[in-house]
Structures are given as C-alpha cells and as structure tokens.
Amino acid sequence: MGKVKNRNWQVFVFLIASLILTLIFATSTGAVKISTAEIIEILAKKDSDIVNASILMDIRLPRVLLAVVLGAGLAAVGGVMQAIFKNPLVDSYTLGMSSGAALGAVISIITGLNARILGMETTGVFAFIGAVLTLFFVYSLAYTRNRMSINSFLLAGVAVSYFLASVISFLMMLNHDKIEHIVFWTMGSLSMATWNEFFISAALIIPSLAVLMYYTRELNILTMGEDAAHHLGINTFALKNVLLITCALVVGSVVSTGGTIAFLGLVAPHIIRLIIGSDNKRVIPYSALLGSILLVLADTVGRVLIQPAEIPVGVMTSIMGGPFFIFLLRKSKN
Amino acid sequence: MNIGKGSFFCIVGPNGSGKSTLLRVISAALKPQEGAVYLDGRSINGIKHRSIAGMLSFVPQNTSLEFDFKVSDVVLMGRYPYINKLKGETGKDFEIAEKAMEYTNTTHLKDRSFMELSGGERQRVILAQAFAQDTDILILDEPVSHLDLQHQVEILNLIKKMCVDRKLTAITVLHDLNLASAYGDYIVMMKAGAIMKQGTPFETLTADGIKEIFDTDVYVSVSPVGNKPYIYALTKPNIEKKGIRVHVICGGGSGSDIISRLCSEGFDLSSGVLAIGDLDWKISKENDMQVAEEVPFVGISGEAYAKNKELAMAADAIVLTGLYLGKSNLKNLELLLEKDLEGKPLFILEDESFAARDYTGGAACRLYEMIKFRNNSILTDSKLLKEEIIKAVETHGESKE
Numbered sequence: 001m002g003k004v005k006n007r008n009w010q011v012f013v014f015l016i017a018s019l020i021l022t023l024i025f026a027t028s029t030g031a032v033k034i035s036t037a038e039i040i041e042i043l044a045k046k047d048s049d050i051v052n053a054s055i056l057m058d059i060r061l062p063r064v065l066l067a068v069v070l071g072a073g074l075a076a077v078g079g080v081m082q083a084i085f086k087n088p089l090v091d092s093y094t095l096g097m098s099s100g101a102a103l104g105a106v107i108s109i110i111t112g113l114n115a116r117i118l119g120m121e122t123t124g125v126f127a128f129i130g131a132v133l134t135l136f137f138v139y140s141l142a143y144t145r146n147r148m149s150i151n152s153f154l155l156a157g158v159a160v161s162y163f164l165a166s167v168i169s170f171l172m173m174l175n176h177d178k179i180e181h182i183v184f185w186t187m188g189s190l191s192m193a194t195w196n197e198f199f200i201s202a203a204l205i206i207p208s209l210a211v212l213m214y215y216t217r218e219l220n221i222l223t224m225g226e227d228a229a230h231h232l233g234i235n236t237f238a239l240k241n242v243l244l245i246t247c248a249l250v251v252g253s254v255v256s257t258g259g260t261i262a263f264l265g266l267v268a269p270h271i272i273r274l275i276i277g278s279d280n281k282r283v284i285p286y287s288a289l290l291g292s293i294l295l296v297l298a299d300t301v302g303r304v305l306i307q308p309a310e311i312p313v314g315v316m317t318s319i320m321g322g323p324f325f326i327f328l329l330r331k332s333k334n
Numbered sequence: 335m336n337i338g339k340g341s342f343f344c345i346v347g348p349n350g351s352g353k354s355t356l357l358r359v360i361s362a363a364l365k366p367q368e369g370a371v372y373l374d375g376r377s378i379n380g381i382k383h384r385s386i387a388g389m390l391s392f393v394p395q396n397t398s399l400e401f402d403f404k405v406s407d408v409v410l411m412g413r414y415p416y417i418n419k420l421k422g423e424t425g426k427d428f429e430i431a432e433k434a435m436e437y438t439n440t441t442h443l444k445d446r447s448f449m450e451l452s453g454g455e456r457q458r459v460i461l462a463q464a465f466a467q468d469t470d471i472l473i474l475d476e477p478v479s480h481l482d483l484q485h486q487v488e489i490l491n492l493i494k495k496m497c498v499d500r501k502l503t504a505i506t507v508l509h510d511l512n513l514a515s516a517y518g519d520y521i522v523m524m525k526a527g528a529i530m531k532q533g534t535p536f537e538t539l540t541a542d543g544i545k546e547i548f549d550t551d552v553y554v555s556v557s558p559v560g561n562k563p564y565i566y567a568l569t570k571p572n573i574e575k576k577g578i579r580v581h582v583i584c585g586g587g588s589g590s591d592i593i594s595r596l597c598s599e600g601f602d603l604s605s606g607v608l609a610i611g612d613l614d615w616k617i618s619k620e621n622d623m624q625v626a627e628e629v630p631f632v633g634i635s636g637e638a639y640a641k642n643k644e645l646a647m648a649a650d651a652i653v654l655t656g657l658y659l660g661k662s663n664l665k666n667l668e669l670l671l672e673k674d675l676e677g678k679p680l681f682i683l684e685d686e687s688f689a690a691r692d693y694t695g696g697a698a699c700r701l702y703e704m705i706k707f708r709n710n711s712i713l714t715d716s717k718l719l720k721e722e723i724i725k726a727v728e729t730h731g732e733s734k735e
Binding site: 082083086087088214217220221223224225227228230231232233234235273277278279 | 399422
C-alpha cells in the first residue's frame with residue numbers, strides 16, 4: 001500500500017507543478033511577450049508598463065483562469081460519467097449533452113434573447129437547459145422496461161448528438177447574419193473571456209466539482225454494477241440523478257462560456273487511470289487538474305500558432321485529443 | 335414463503351420462471367406489485383437502503399469491471415454501509431476486510447487487479463466482500479453457473495461453511511438440480527413466476543415434481559454420498575425408427591447395454607422373460623418396451639412363456655445376451671428351440687464362458703450347444719450386432735419373398 005500512496009503524491013505534486021508552469025507559460029506568451037518577473041510585478045501591483053498590465057489583467061488572466069475552471073469541469077464530468085455508465089467511451093460529448101447545450105445557446109442567439117437574468121447571460125441559461133433536456137431525453141430513450149443498456153444509451157447519445165448538430169447547421173443556414181457567432185459556439189473558443197464570465201463559471205463549476213468529489217466513494221461502488229451498488233446500500237436512482245444533474249450543470253456552464261470543447265472529458269480521466277488506477281477518489285480530482293492543464297495549453301497554443309489569427313480551442317483539443325484517443329484504444333487492446 | 339435463520343435455500347426453476355426477479359424483490363432491488371417482503375417482521379420497503387445493506391448482501395452470477403480495482407479495494411467496498419462518509423474507513427474496517435480475505439482464501443490475491451482474476455477467484459473475492467458486509471442474509475443469483483466443477487464445489491462449500499459458522503441464511507438460485515440437492519436444506523421450485531413446491535430435497539426433487547416444473551423426464555435415485563436425491567436426465571433423442579423389431583432375451587443386467595444401444599439406433603425392441611425389478615426390466619420399462627415379465631424367483635409361468643414367444647415371433651430378429659441361467663429362467667433357452675421360431679435370425683453374444691454362467695448343473699449348457707447349431711444362429715459380439723442385424727433382416731426378408 002505504501003508504495004502506491006507515494007506514487008499518488010508524486011503524481012499530485014507533478015500535476016500541481018505542471019499547472020503552475022502552464023499558467024506562467026500561458027500568461028507570458030502571446031503577441032506581446034511578458035516576462036515572468038514582470039508578471040509577478042504586475043500581480044504585486046508595483047508600477048510597471050501600463051499596456052502590459054492591461055493585457056495581463058484584462059485579457060490574458062481571465063482567459064487563462066477561465067480555461068482552468070472549464071478544463072477542470074469537463075475532465076471531472078467525463079470521469080464521473082464514465083464511472084456512472086461503466087463505459088470508457090462516455091463523456092458529455094458522446095451523450096449528446098454538449099450538442100444539446102450548443103443548440104440551447106444557438107437558439108438564444110437567434111431569438112435575440114440575450115438579456116441578463118440574475119447576472120447570468122440568457123445564453124448560458126439556455127445552454128444549461130439544453131444540456132439537461134438532452135440528457136434526460138437520451139436517458140429516456142435508452143431506458144426501457146426498467147432496464148437500461150449502456151449500448152443503447154451510447155447509441156441514443158450519438159444519434160441525438162448528430163441530430164442536434166444538423167439542427168444547428170440548419171439554424172445557421174437560416175441565419176446568415178449570425179453565423180459567425182454560432183460557429184464560435186460549435187467550435188469552442190475562449191476568446192470572449194472576461195472576468196465576469198470567469199466568476200460566473202467558477203461560481204457554478206467549483207461547487208459542482210465539490211459535489212462530484214463528495215460522491216467518489218459511491219462512484220467506485222457504482223462501477224461494480226447497479227445491482228451490487230444497491231445491495232451495498234446505495235440508492236442508485238437518487239445518486240445517479242444527483243450526479244447527472246450536477247454534470248449537466250457543469251456542461252451547461254462550460255458550453256455557455258466556451259462552446260463545445262471535445263475530447264477533453266474523454267481523454268483526461270483515461271490518462272490519469274493509466275497512471276494511478278481507477279480509484280475515483282483520486283481519478284476525479286487528478287483528472288480535473290489535468291483537464292485544466294490541457295485546456296490552458298490547448299488554448300495558448302491555438303492562440304499563438306497562426307498569429308494574428310486564432311485556432312478555436314475546440315479544434316485544438318480535437319486535433320490533440322483524437323490521435324491520443326486512438327493511441328489509448330490500441331494500447332488497451334494490447 | 336417463509337425463510338428461517340442459518341439455512342441454505344435453493345430456488346430452482348426453468349429459465350424465465352422469475353427466480354432472479356424473486357431474489358430482487360427479496361432484496362428490495364425491485365418493488366413487488368403485490369405482497370411484501372418482511373425482514374425481522376418489518377416490511378423491507380420501509381427500511382432505508384443502508385440499513386438493508388447491513389442485513390442483506392448479494393452475490394451476482396458474474397462481476398465484470400470496466401475499470402480496474404485492486405482486490406483489497408473491492409473487498410473493502412463491503413464495509414460501505416458502516417462507513418462514516420467524512421471519516422472514511424477506520425482500522426476496524428481494514429481489519430474486517432483482512433479477515434474476510436483470510437476466510438475466503440483470497441489474501442494472496444490482495445494486491446492483484448480484480449479484472450485479471452479467473453471466474454472462480456472473482457467469485458471468491460465477491461464472497462469476501464459479502465463477508466466483510468457482515469450480514470445475516472446472503473442472496474446469490476446463480477453464483478456458480480459459469481464455473482467449472484472444481485470451482486462450483488469450492489464456492490458452494492464456502493457458502494455452506496458461512497451458513498454453519500456464522501448462522502448465515504443463504505438464498506440462492508441454482509441451475510444444477512444435483513448441486514441444489516446436495517447443498518440445499520430447503521428447495522423452492524418456481525414456474526411461470528409462481529412458487530409451485532417447497533420443502534426438503536426429498537419432498538421436492540421427485541421425478542413427478544421435476545416433470546411438473548421443467549417438463550422433462552428424469553430418473554431420481556439416492557446419491558450414494560450424502561443421502562440426497564440424485565437426478566439423472568433421461569436422454570432420449572428423437573431417433574427415426576428403422577422399422578426393425580428385435581426381441582432381446584436377457585436378464586440381470588446382461589441386456590442393459592444392448593438395449594440402450596439398439597434403442598438409440600432406432601430399433602423397436604421387446605424383451606423377456608424378465609423378473610420384475612430386474613435391472614434389464616427397469617431399462618426396458620424406461621424405454622417403453624414390451625416386456626414378458628414374471629414375479630422374481632418363482633420360475634417362468636406358462637403365461638409369461640407364451641408372451642415371450644409371442645414377442646419373439648413378432649420380431650425380425652432375436653438376441654441372446656450373456657445372461658446367467660438358473661432353474662427359474664431356463665425356459666428362456668428352451669423357447670429358442672421352438673419349431674415356430676425356426677429360421678428366425680438369432681444373434682448369440684458369445685463370451686466363451688457359458689459354463690461359468692450355467693447354474694443348472696449342465697442342463698443349460700446342453701441347450702446352449704443345440705441352440706448354437708440351430709438353423710440361422712449367428713455368433714457375434716455387441717460391437718458388430720447392429721450391422722449384423724440389419725444385414726440378416728435384409729437377406730432373411732429377401733429369402734422369404
């Protein structure tokens with residue numbers, strides 16, 4: 001046991017260190033280079049170059065921190081859903097939740113319902129509703145005669161996902177004037193990040209992560225099967241509802257600020273499991289950390305690769321995640 | 335049904351008869367449409383999930399994990415109903431898990447990954463988990479169906495041991511009726527969602543009882559070890575009839591092998607004269623054959639002799655097995671020298687030890703020599719018998735025409 005624990009600590013320390021380095025890298029790189037020393041000066045509120053301070057505080061920092069929160073949310077949700085459904089291919093994307101959220105967002109853009117309710121953008125509210133409705137629709141499709149088969153759940157998720165994607169394309173066709181705005185949602189981008197968006201996302205995602213963390217022990221037992229979980233004293237129906245609604249909340253808030261960002265939720269938990277095993281008490285928080293690192297990296301690389309243009313972060317995660325996922329599949333076959 | 339403490343209950347029944355559903359209703363995984371399950375006099379649907387888990391544990395047919403856990407982690411999950419969420423597992427929980435692994439002989443697997451284990455090992459680990467759960471009732475859904483004989487016995491022995499050592503009540507669905515008979519204190523028979531019969535193995539596992547539940551003919555005897563009913567399936571595949579009648583003169587088990595073999599080849603058989611209760615008589619009856627029969631030890635009466643002759647005459651061929659001959663069945667040999675049977679193909683299963691089988695002081699030997707040299711007697715052995723009969727019947731039929 002001792003050895004394994006040590007390794008867990010090593011991994012944890014490594015992840016924290018990588019996150020800090022990534023943050024420094026991300027905040028200093030861009031059209032304007034800001035040195036590490038200068039970043040510290042600005043953060044310490046010493047007198048420094050006003051332009052650089054403004055770039056850092058108003059543009060880069062909110063964007064990078066938003067990536068931290070969204071990445072953590074997506075990765076943790078992916079890990080939780082894979083455990084709930086006992087299937088390594090599940091994430092918010094394959095279950096149609098991301099597409100549902102995107103459709104919600106697109107509808108709010110098209111109808112111009114872009115007001116603020118209680119400090120939240122309507123777009124975000126619509127994205128959340130889209131995510132929840134899609135989840136329960138897919139769920140009800142797969143749930144027949146008191147039984148749910150994971151295969152039909154995945155198939156229903158993928159089918160609904162495609163359907164919703166084509167609905168979005170159709171809406172884009174009808175609304176040429178807003179096409180750029182919609183593309184932003186479907187591709188996933190963090191370029192609109194502001195402090196306000198960061199605070200709203202953090203306020204939604206961080207408590208949700210706490211809820212997911214609270215149930216990791218139950219999540220472990222759930223991977224033994226619903227029958228087993230029931231007989232070990234878990235109200236599986238209630239537990240799954242709590243977890244899935246929390247996941248939908250996270251996905252909704254991620255999509256409403258960053259659009260649909262693929263592969264992150266799928267890949268991050270797998271990498272962690274390869275290193276430390278399947279104990280969700282560690283997989284979920286470590287995945288969240290890794291998710292943050294990966295999203296910040298992806299966003300930064302996308303930002304600087306073809307300057308002055310930007311590659312949307314969703315495209316970046318797909319480009320990086322797709323091959324890695326195939327690598328994982330081949331590795332697990334061996 | 336009413337379930338008492340410390341016993342081993344087996345639920346048997348055909349596929350789809352509701353056995354698993356019954357188990358899940360008992361364990362409150364499903365709500366009954368009618369009726370209720372009472373645990374210690376309380377309705378189980380009124381008890382909290384966690385409290386139920388402290389009273390009742392469950393072992394499924396097979397546990398497969400998509401994500402890998404260590405064996406010790408899987409066993410420790412059994413402590414979940416007792417764990418304070420904020421404190422986590424205490425030293426006591428670890429201690430109980432260790433003990434559970436010792437008891438189920440899985441300690442050496444502790445650090446192995448659950449997915450790497452064989453079916454039997456996995457099932458032992460799941461039993462260790464149930465042991466760690468420390469319940470009074472253990473529910474098992476076909477716990478050994480996918481295991482080989484060695485592991486079936488190993489797992490069931492372990493469960494039985496838990497019943498005895500810990501006053502545990504085991505309720506299990508078993509497919510194998512003989513295992514149910516050997517281990518069950520009490521058998522519950524289900525068909526089409528209803529309990530048809532319940533009681534001790536001797537009360538329930540009767541040929542009639544099994545016919546009613548499984549719609550299958552079986553032969554039930556008593557297992558020589560353990561004094562429990564032992565069930566044999568009667569394998570009677572639907573063989574196309576050859577249309578050849580063969581009469582077998584046998585007795586004392588000398589004809590059993592031939593009868594089973596010819597029957598399964600599609601011959602129409604009869605036999606005689608056999609004492610009622612004789613081994614060959616039993617086999618003949620099981621195969622629905624016409625039998626010339628007689629009360630044991632009294633000798634062959636005129637009536638039985640006539641019946642035997644009638645059957646022999648109706649047959650296309652006669653077979654004489656290596657039977658023991660005494661005064662009571664000597665007439666079976668005399669029959670073969672009857673004029674009416676002259677020329678009918680007679681197959682003698684020769685074993686060169688006729689003298690040793692003769693308990694008549696030589697009379698049988700003399701008859702036997704005469705029979706051997708009668709017209710159309712054929713000495714053969716049981717391996718060639720089938721082909722020889724077919725051949726002889728064909729040529730005999732041609733010569734008649």
